[in-house]
Amino acid sequence: MRTYWKFVALIAVILGTLVWLAIGGISDTGTYYKTVDELNRMGTAAVGKRLRVAGDVEIGSIVQHGRTAAFTLQQGRSRLRVVYDGENLLPDTFREGAQVLTDGRMGSDGVFHASKIQAKCASKYQAKPAPTMNRSGF
Amino acid sequence: MENLGSLALLIAFCLAVYAVASSVIGGWAHKPLLVLSAKRAVYAIWFLLTIASFLLVHALLSGDFRLAYVAANSNRAMPGLYKFAAWWGGQEGSLLLWSWLLSCYSAIVVYVNRAKHRGIMPYLIATLMVTQVFFLILNAFVASPFRVLAVGREITAVPDGNGLNPLLQYWAMAIHPPMLYLGYVGFVVPFAFAMGSLITRQQGDAWIHTTRRWTLVIWLFLSCGILLGAGWAYAVLGWGGYWGWDPVENASLLPWLTATAFLHSVMVQEKRGMMKVWNMVLISATFLLCIFGTFLTRSGVVSSVHAFAESSIGKYFLSFLAIVIGVTSYLIITRLDYLKSDARMESVISRESSFLFNALILIASCLAILWGTLFPAISQAITGEKISVDATFFNRMNVPIGLFLLFLLGMGPLFAWRRTSLESLRRNVFVPGIAAALFVAALMAAGVRHPYALVSFGLCLFVIWTIAAEFYKGARAIGARTGRNLLFSVVELTHRNTRRYGGYIVHMGVVLMFLGFTGAAFNKQATMEVNVGGAFTLDHYVLRVASLREGDTDNYAWDRAVVEVSRNGSPLSRLEPERRFYKASRQAVSEVAIRHRLDEDLYLNFAGFTEDGSKAVIQAYVFPLVSWIWIGFLILIMGTLVCLVPSKTKFQPPQTHMAGATREYAPASK
Amino acid sequence: MTILTAILIVTGSILYTLLVHKKDLLEPERPSPVAPLEEYKERIANSLRDLQFDYRVNKLSEHDYEQAKLGLENELARVAAEIDKVLGKSAERVDQGFSPAQVKETSRQTACPRCGARFSQPLKFCGECGSPIQRSAS
Numbered sequence: 001m002r003t004y005w006k007f008v009a010l011i012a013v014i015l016g017t018l019v020w021l022a023i024g025g026i027s028d029t030g031t032y033y034k035t036v037d038e039l040n041r042m043g044t045a046a047v048g049k050r051l052r053v054a055g056d057v058e059i060g061s062i063v064q065h066g067r068t069a070a071f072t073l074q075q076g077r078s079r080l081r082v083v084y085d086g087e088n089l090l091p092d093t094f095r096e097g098a099q100v101l102t103d104g105r106m107g108s109d110g111v112f113h114a115s116k117i118q119a120k121c122a123s124k125y126q127a128k129p130a131p132t133m134n135r136s137g138f
Numbered sequence: 139m140e141n142l143g144s145l146a147l148l149i150a151f152c153l154a155v156y157a158v159a160s161s162v163i164g165g166w167a168h169k170p171l172l173v174l175s176a177k178r179a180v181y182a183i184w185f186l187l188t189i190a191s192f193l194l195v196h197a198l199l200s201g202d203f204r205l206a207y208v209a210a211n212s213n214r215a216m217p218g219l220y221k222f223a224a225w226w227g228g229q230e231g232s233l234l235l236w237s238w239l240l241s242c243y244s245a246i247v248v249y250v251n252r253a254k255h256r257g258i259m260p261y262l263i264a265t266l267m268v269t270q271v272f273f274l275i276l277n278a279f280v281a282s283p284f285r286v287l288a289v290g291r292e293i294t295a296v297p298d299g300n301g302l303n304p305l306l307q308y309w310a311m312a313i314h315p316p317m318l319y320l321g322y323v324g325f326v327v328p329f330a331f332a333m334g335s336l337i338t339r340q341q342g343d344a345w346i347h348t349t350r351r352w353t354l355v356i357w358l359f360l361s362c363g364i365l366l367g368a369g370w371a372y373a374v375l376g377w378g379g380y381w382g383w384d385p386v387e388n389a390s391l392l393p394w395l396t397a398t399a400f401l402h403s404v405m406v407q408e409k410r411g412m413m414k415v416w417n418m419v420l421i422s423a424t425f426l427l428c429i430f431g432t433f434l435t436r437s438g439v440v441s442s443v444h445a446f447a448e449s450s451i452g453k454y455f456l457s458f459l460a461i462v463i464g465v466t467s468y469l470i471i472t473r474l475d476y477l478k479s480d481a482r483m484e485s486v487i488s489r490e491s492s493f494l495f496n497a498l499i500l501i502a503s504c505l506a507i508l509w510g511t512l513f514p515a516i517s518q519a520i521t522g523e524k525i526s527v528d529a530t531f532f533n534r535m536n537v538p539i540g541l542f543l544l545f546l547l548g549m550g551p552l553f554a555w556r557r558t559s560l561e562s563l564r565r566n567v568f569v570p571g572i573a574a575a576l577f578v579a580a581l582m583a584a585g586v587r588h589p590y591a592l593v594s595f596g597l598c599l600f601v602i603w604t605i606a607a608e609f610y611k612g613a614r615a616i617g618a619r620t621g622r623n624l625l626f627s628v629v630e631l632t633h634r635n636t637r638r639y640g641g642y643i644v645h646m647g648v649v650l651m652f653l654g655f656t657g658a659a660f661n662k663q664a665t666m667e668v669n670v671g672g673a674f675t676l677d678h679y680v681l682r683v684a685s686l687r688e689g690d691t692d693n694y695a696w697d698r699a700v701v702e703v704s705r706n707g708s709p710l711s712r713l714e715p716e717r718r719f720y721k722a723s724r725q726a727v728s729e730v731a732i733r734h735r736l737d738e739d740l741y742l743n744f745a746g747f748t749e750d751g752s753k754a755v756i757q758a759y760v761f762p763l764v765s766w767i768w769i770g771f772l773i774l775i776m777g778t779l780v781c782l783v784p785s786k787t788k789f790q791p792p793q794t795h796m797a798g799a800t801r802e803y804a805p806a807s808k
Numbered sequence: 809m810t811i812l813t814a815i816l817i818v819t820g821s822i823l824y825t826l827l828v829h830k831k832d833l834l835e836p837e838r839p840s841p842v843a844p845l846e847e848y849k850e851r852i853a854n855s856l857r858d859l860q861f862d863y864r865v866n867k868l869s870e871h872d873y874e875q876a877k878l879g880l881e882n883e884l885a886r887v888a889a890e891i892d893k894v895l896g897k898s899a900e901r902v903d904q905g906f907s908p909a910q911v912k913e914t915s916r917q918t919a920c921p922r923c924g925a926r927f928s929q930p931l932k933f934c935g936e937c938g939s940p941i942q943r944s945a946s
Binding site for chain 3: 141145146189410556
């Protein structure tokens, strides 16, 4: 019977540690996913939160200075101005009309400050487009 | 021709439904003729699906752009290999590949076992065919590869197709999806055997013996598929990594984790008749996760730059998953008495115990990854907010799990079945333990401070030592008996128990891979804008852009940066990263240049030009120890192959014949 | 042309599936009643071998080894006796297709209680494992 309790104790310790890591991990890195529409409707409540926004790059809106870029994200009728800090290079698929997922924080100036951009080629139904992510993954 | 294809799919669907019905009725009502008819149906389905697949491949190779699928995934200028690979480049084609592979596996399994396993054969066929029915519904009705482009009532054709995504036009990418599919589809076979034995409450572990080699081979395919994906991400995609914890990557890893747990826990069932419920759950989970993985990449449930276009195909997968979960759970719960253990755990320091913890931790990793991957969907369902997590979360969870696994890898071989004595354990741990501690101290003295990395390096040494010691101790024992040299003894040792020692070789490969993973803690990176003739430094390398070249092919236009690499003044090599612009899809792609060495890789990405076109933008990375991942994997493959070799036939204990005594044994029925 | 091929393929497949005759059936399986027991016995023999090997490479203490070995050998004898019992019961059903070797076994007169080997002559010591055999055993 004593062996049984030893097992229970060990398993409890392992699972407990993992749950603790998981909760910490989610609260540290959890990023709210919003569409442009939802973000605009949030108004000032959005300022400061870690957010991920999806939308399409508006044609003609990309302005690049070296590694940083400013562009407008659109979804339906809603628009969002985005400024990317250029920490990593822009992905190859990032261009006008592309579907983009961008992570960052909403500034109090109404401009979204992006720290990460993932772009998917939206021009056609793509089978398994590769992850052209601009961050070092592992 | 496409009508023939559609017809073949339709008839295959009807036959599959028939096969399910006739095998179940035949098994339940003891009508062997019905079961035979179901077997015939399995072969006929294979025949029909082969025809359908052949027709699709033919259309792709010959450029029949009347078909919507061909127009979307192929183009005239593409090399033949990639036209063939377009078979799995898109949704409909890859689903057809799934079905075809399933029909191949089903036919092989039914044929090879046609005289064996009579009791479970009907339910074996039924399980295989239920899966087949599901995929044929998709193939024939929901996502047909033979759909033609039509305007009004006219069939139109486009002059040229869109072509395969240029990022897929790489040899490893031509192999990676089929390899993954070989794995995903293959796990249906041990699952079917498990269901068969569960339904019929078959006595004994026959299904485990029969499926052992099969499961190992399928596991190997899946492992290769995953590693090919990682290798491709590293060598081609240019974001300087091999694993991004992207949902689709995770989807391939999940069944691998439960399959690995399963491969180990079945040994406990075979040796001691324990962990039977675990094994049923693990093999079912593996199968379900394979289906789930196929689903995740197509449904748009989680956003991924990998995903196919969001399509409504997801709900079919979810229904199938729900049905399978329901039936499997019902079967396991109602047969818990059949799955009762023959013995109990006697000690925490025993081999059974280490397998138990191994299964536990692998499942924990699987759940953690599943949780993180699905979190956006879960959080949306519960709170209405879609929250996603990124690579940091997954690393945070999996690094400690990986270290615990390393620990088990090292301790496992030192445990005996049932119970290990503490003194022998102390004796066996002492020397490698001290060696590992000294190694860690030496690393710290050399300036390494990263805590996880130190633990990892220490454990890696510990495991390498214990595995080598296992071979040495065993070989010496055999050498003492046979009087042969060490090398012969090692080979003999391995041959006498290929499962155990092949397994140790696999573990050695895994440890080397962990060594490679640990190197990532020390990665370095620099991104610079450089003129021709200019140079910059990264770590101890000096990188000088010697020249820029450009050119043109039918498929793409290219720019190349010729970079000379030197260290401490002496030239090392020349790397030529390239940037391509594919004409058909109008997409820019990088071809990275890598200098592979055992201690570290130097990795260059030519990211293009600055806006004014005057300077080249070069991204340079140093990845310490990364080559050990690929080396370790090759050793893993070799170890798996060793496991597949049959052990030397059970040698009889020395026979002493007394005068006048004769003896005959009835061989155990095989 | 295509229509002809289509008809051939379809009817061929359907006919192949449905036209099954009794003569196509394989010989019915004759499961040996001792099969699971034999399998179990083999499992014990393997465990014994592993145990001896583990002891030789110093994973076990002397005490643990002896204790485990005794337990396994007792189990082996018990299973061997069980097999005898089952085969003994079926001796009169010899025409039901049991292999000649299995039938021969039941006519052996002496069995070793330790390792289960059977011998046609009464023996004092087992020819397989060397342990003493009671004279009156059968």
